[in-house]
Amino acid sequence: MTTKQLAKQKQTNNWFACLVVSLCISSDKLVFCPMLCVCVCSRRVAMATRMKLKLKTVFVLYFMVSLMGLIYALMQLGQRCDCAEHDMPKDRTISRLRGELHRLQEQMRKAEPTKLPHKLAVKPAQPTIYIITPTYTRFVQKAELTRLAQTFLHVPQLHWILVEDSPHKTPLVSGFLASSGLAYTHLHTPTPRDRKLQEGDPSWLKPRGAEQRNEGLRWLREDRRGQPGADTQLGVVYFADDDNTYSLQLFEEMRGTQRVSVWPVGLVGGMRYERPVVEGGKVVRFHTGWRPSRPFPLDMAGFAVSLKLVIANQDACFDGDAPMGFLESSFLQGLVTMDELEPKAENCTKVLVWHTRTEKPKMKREEALQKQGLGSDTAVEV
Amino acid sequence: MPKRRDILAIVLIVLPWTLLITVWHQSAITPLLAARKCKDDRHESRRDSRNTFTLKEPCTSENNKDIVEVVRTEYVYSRQPPWSDVLATLHVITPTYSRPVQKAELTRLANTFLHVPNLHWILVEDSQRQTLLVTRLLQETGLNYTHLNVETPRNYKLRGDMRDPRIPRGTMQRNLALRWLRETFSPNNSNSQPGIVYFADDDNTYSLDLFEEMRSTRKVSVWPVAFVGGLRYESPKVNTLGKVYGWKTVFDPNRPFAIDMAGFAVNLRLILFKPQAYFKLRGVKGGYQESSLLRELVTLSDLEPKAANCTKVLVWHTRTEKPVLVNEGKKGFTDSNVEI
Numbered sequence: 001m002t003t004k005q006l007a008k009q010k011q012t013n014n015w016f017a018c019l020v021v022s023l024c025i026s027s028d029k030l031v032f033c034p035m036l037c038v039c040v041c042s043r044r045v046a047m048a049t050r051m052k053l054k055l056k057t058v059f060v061l062y063f064m065v066s067l068m069g070l071i072y073a074l075m076q077l078g079q080r081c082d083c084a085e086h087d088m089p090k091d092r093t094i095s096r097l098r099g100e101l102h103r104l105q106e107q108m109r110k111a112e113p114t115k116l117p118h119k120l121a122v123k124p125a126q127p128t129i130y131i132i133t134p135t136y137t138r139f140v141q142k143a144e145l146t147r148l149a150q151t152f153l154h155v156p157q158l159h160w161i162l163v164e165d166s167p168h169k170t171p172l173v174s175g176f177l178a179s180s181g182l183a184y185t186h187l188h189t190p191t192p193r194d195r196k197l198q199e200g201d202p203s204w205l206k207p208r209g210a211e212q213r214n215e216g217l218r219w220l221r222e223d224r225r226g227q228p229g230a231d232t233q234l235g236v237v238y239f240a241d242d243d244n245t246y247s248l249q250l251f252e253e254m255r256g257t258q259r260v261s262v263w264p265v266g267l268v269g270g271m272r273y274e275r276p277v278v279e280g281g282k283v284v285r286f287h288t289g290w291r292p293s294r295p296f297p298l299d300m301a302g303f304a305v306s307l308k309l310v311i312a313n314q315d316a317c318f319d320g321d322a323p324m325g326f327l328e329s330s331f332l333q334g335l336v337t338m339d340e341l342e343p344k345a346e347n348c349t350k351v352l353v354w355h356t357r358t359e360k361p362k363m364k365r366e367e368a369l370q371k372q373g374l375g376s377d378t379a380v381e382v
Numbered sequence: 383m384p385k386r387r388d389i390l391a392i393v394l395i396v397l398p399w400t401l402l403i404t405v406w407h408q409s410a411i412t413p414l415l416a417a418r419k420c421k422d423d424r425h426e427s428r429r430d431s432r433n434t435f436t437l438k439e440p441c442t443s444e445n446n447k448d449i450v451e452v453v454r455t456e457y458v459y460s461r462q463p464p465w466s467d468v469l470a471t472l473h474v475i476t477p478t479y480s481r482p483v484q485k486a487e488l489t490r491l492a493n494t495f496l497h498v499p500n501l502h503w504i505l506v507e508d509s510q511r512q513t514l515l516v517t518r519l520l521q522e523t524g525l526n527y528t529h530l531n532v533e534t535p536r537n538y539k540l541r542g543d544m545r546d547p548r549i550p551r552g553t554m555q556r557n558l559a560l561r562w563l564r565e566t567f568s569p570n571n572s573n574s575q576p577g578i579v580y581f582a583d584d585d586n587t588y589s590l591d592l593f594e595e596m597r598s599t600r601k602v603s604v605w606p607v608a609f610v611g612g613l614r615y616e617s618p619k620v621n622t623l624g625k626v627y628g629w630k631t632v633f634d635p636n637r638p639f640a641i642d643m644a645g646f647a648v649n650l651r652l653i654l655f656k657p658q659a660y661f662k663l664r665g666v667k668g669g670y671q672e673s674s675l676l677r678e679l680v681t682l683s684d685l686e687p688k689a690a691n692c693t694k695v696l697v698w699h700t701r702t703e704k705p706v707l708v709n710e711g712k713k714g715f716t717d718s719n720v721e722i
């Protein structure tokens with residue numbers, strides 16, 4: 001053989017070596033096998049025929065085969081992968097979860113077959129409960145609102161009117177309400193400074209939340225004014241403070257309020273509970289240990305007013321200047337008389353709401369740290 | 383001429399292979415991507431199907447532009463979500479004792495738990511006999527529960543001041559619950575009954591996200607707790623690798639586990655495999671109770687940080703004020719038959 005031919009043979013060998021190497025890189029068996037065969041055969045053929053077979057034809061052959069393999073691979077792209085070796089435990093869990101989810105969804109659909117017509121039928125009969133809650137910024141605010149929302153989420157046809165004691169809406173409350181999953185209205189109104197409790201004042205010194213509750217009433221009245229119709233006046237208004245505890249039964253009891261309904265409240269007035277005394281289905285007096293001579297010695301959480309009454313009496317609101325304990329009376333006095341009150345909770349013998357109060361968390365260490373400039377990260381919302 | 387042919391040859395060889403390799407690389411990922419996307423969609427629809435909300439456009443009132451009113455047309459049902467065979471069961475251990483606010487605390491705790499699927503509430507009373515109040519409450523809520531009771535011996539009960547280190551409140555009750563779990567569940571078939579154990583006090587506040595975070599606990603998971611240790615919140619220190627290496631607290635950060643009872647959850651398997659691990663009854667310094675249990679279960683490096691690497695607060699250590707019942711007087715002004 002001449003050197004030229006030797007050189008050419010070396011070149012060919014090199015090319016084949018490259019081909020084989022590139023084949024090894026590809027991990028796909030599909031294209032690997034035919035390519036390997038083509039390579040081997042063509043090499044043998046080339047050797048046998050002493051380069052009679054042109055390199056060009058080898059390349060053309062190789063090119064066509066690899067192109068076909070590529071097209072086949074592209075076709076396989078959109079298809080579902082049915083190879084068992086890729087089945088990882090995560091995928092298995094995912095498919096199991098999906099199956100579970102479908103089953104649960106089917107179960108739910110079966111459990112409520114007449115949901116839509118049921119809703120339409122129930123709508124006029126089930127009045128909406130409008131809950132007016134005043135709130136103010138403090139450490140435990142988010143915690144209180146969280147557990148309050150968790151209770152409200154169980155109550156159907158509920159609309160939460162949250163009024164902040166603040167000149168503008170705080171991002172904490174806005175964000176919280178958006179993620180709560182409830183139907184809500186977010187309002188705000190600041191308490192004038194002379195009516196506001198100062199640091200160190202005992203909690204009973206000044207009535208709290210009057211302006212906020214009035215703001216809630218104002219919004220409610222305006223909202224209803226824009227929607228005339230008998231249906232829209234169907235509802236019950238309840239003033240729920242953010243630190244009390246409410247049982248779910250309470251909301252069902254108050255839903256049927258025609259004018260003003262009342263019930264016992266636990267842990268209030270320095271007693272285990274305060275309650276209206278009912279005789280012959282009517283409230284005759286109030287069983288309370290603190291200032292029973294008030295026109296309505298009730299707690300804010302102890303009564304609910306029908307929406308119709310609230311709208312009919314446009315001027316009825318809470319008097320922020322009323323002496324301690326007379327806040328409720330200042331509102332109810334213009335609305336109803338004692339014998340018109342509707343007793344609930346089994347003739348006012350069951351306690352369904354508790355006037356709990358949350359301790360102020362001790363922040364001595366936090367304050368000490370903040371003085372040193374090492375306070376906890378304020379970006380973390382608490 | 384040969385050079386050009388060589389170049390052409392190189393190109394002809396390399397081009398289809400690179401194409402093939404890149405395409406196959408992508409295609410190996412896309413099935414997984416499709417599965418994850420579907421999972422996300424399913425996750426959204428799953429949440430939606432639980433809550434079934436249809437959000438209307440947030441309409442603004444004509445008068446006040448910054449009032450936002452949002453109307454939803456459905457609501458979450460008021461019974462416990464259906465039991466799922468796939469989710470791990472959360473065994474929530476709550477010690478409780480009789481006091482005026484007990485029923486209120488348990489009521490709002492139950493209202494929270496009713497939202498959590500696969501929750502098993504183990505309520506342990508600090509009393510000689512199971513009280514009617516708690517029994518009735520548990521039955522009415524409809525939760526999946528276990529009602530236990532054990533009385534802390536009188537001379538060990540926690541006095542008002544903390545000067546004498548007695549048994550911290552609730553220890554015997556939590557230990558009883560742990561013992562009940564070990565008697566009820568055997569460590570052999572722990573894979574078929576995955577469970578997480580969480581100690582929830584009856585006066586704390588829990589967000590619903592917390593329960594979903596703890597469901598994926600493999601050994602012991604930890605997260606920040608608000609209003610403990612005299613701080614806004616205490617949290618574990620997490621390094622960039624996602625491992626816990628310390629405790630961000632002021633009160634004795636050198637404790638082996640400077641964390642509150644509400645700040646960790648343990649996988650049931652771990653409880654069953656270490657049957658000797660209990661809360662230490664006697665001789666426990668203030669703040670060391672959690673360490674007395676966790677020390678026997680896990681080491682610091684095994685802790686799993688949750689709540690976005692311990693940057694979100696999902697549980698608040700709230701405390702309820704003791705109501706001042708001055709007007710009850712000696713004989714009791716109100717009818718004692720009425721349960722509060």
